[in-house]
Amino acid sequence: TQLLEQSPQFLSIQEGENLTVYCNSSSVFSSLQWYRQEPGEGPVLLVTVVTGGEVKKLKRLTFQFGDARKDSSLHITAAQPGDTGLYLCAGLQGAQKLVFGQGTRLTINP
Amino acid sequence: NAGVMQNPRHLVRRRGQEARLRCSPMKGHSHVYWYRQLPEEGLKFMVYLQKENIIDESGMPKERFSAEFPKEGPSILRIQQVVRGDSAAYFCASSPLRASYNSPLHFGNGTRLTVT
Numbered sequence: 069t070q071l072l073e074q075s076p077q078f079l080s081i082q083e084g085e086n087l088t089v090y091c092n093s094s095s096v097f098s099s100l101q102w103y104r105q106e107p108g109e110g111p112v113l114l115v116t117v118v119t120g121g122e123v124k125k126l127k128r129l130t131f132q133f134g135d136a137r138k139d140s141s142l143h144i145t146a147a148q149p150g151d152t153g154l155y156l157c158a159g160l161q162g163a164q165k166l167v168f169g170q171g172t173r174l175t176i177n178p
Numbered sequence: 179n180a181g182v183m184q185n186p187r188h189l190v191r192r193r194g195q196e197a198r199l200r201c202s203p204m205k206g207h208s209h210v211y212w213y214r215q216l217p218e219e220g221l222k223f224m225v226y227l228q229k230e231n232i233i234d235e236s237g238m239p240k241e242r243f244s245a246e247f248p249k250e251g252p253s254i255l256r257i258q259q260v261v262r263g264d265s266a267a268y269f270c271a272s273s274p275l276r277a278s279y280n281s282p283l284h285f286g287n288g289t290r291l292t293v294t
Contacts, residue, residue, distance in 0.1 A: 111221070158221075168220040
């Protein structure tokens, strides 16, 4: 079973600060996805990274896929209260099912 | 274009009762996935179905749990003789093709099951 470990599990910072959260595995994934989930709602896809070393930007969010395709990071610049939520990474296991990390719960304080 | 619809949003059952959770995938999507989420945790895969077929049920408990996705109508996750440990949020996701990097999953807003 391919496992995804996310760190930190909880992060609380002030508005305007930068942060990075990590998603690590001992296994290689063909692709990794990042989702954000808000209370009472389902996860919403933010980005998919496919190629080792790939970097994708989504406004103030920067996603990176490790060269060996075993890890990924999400960096947020100048965090805002609207960034608060549960951030989940997920990777395809085998050919057909998506497995999730346990998530990073991010709180941005005004 | 409606998203993935799950109902009910909240379900309360006493121990020993049955719980039926429904999921209507997005229009045109024939692949359905069920996940369970405990508080402060990520999503745990339960089962993957394609119309009328169970493709992968490796995450489903062997007893009391079953899932179906009939030719007509929503996918149903059924939990018989519920116990307190079944209390969780159950999410359904759909995709037009088998999950892949270019066929991402679209999630519903979940059913929150509470067993008293």
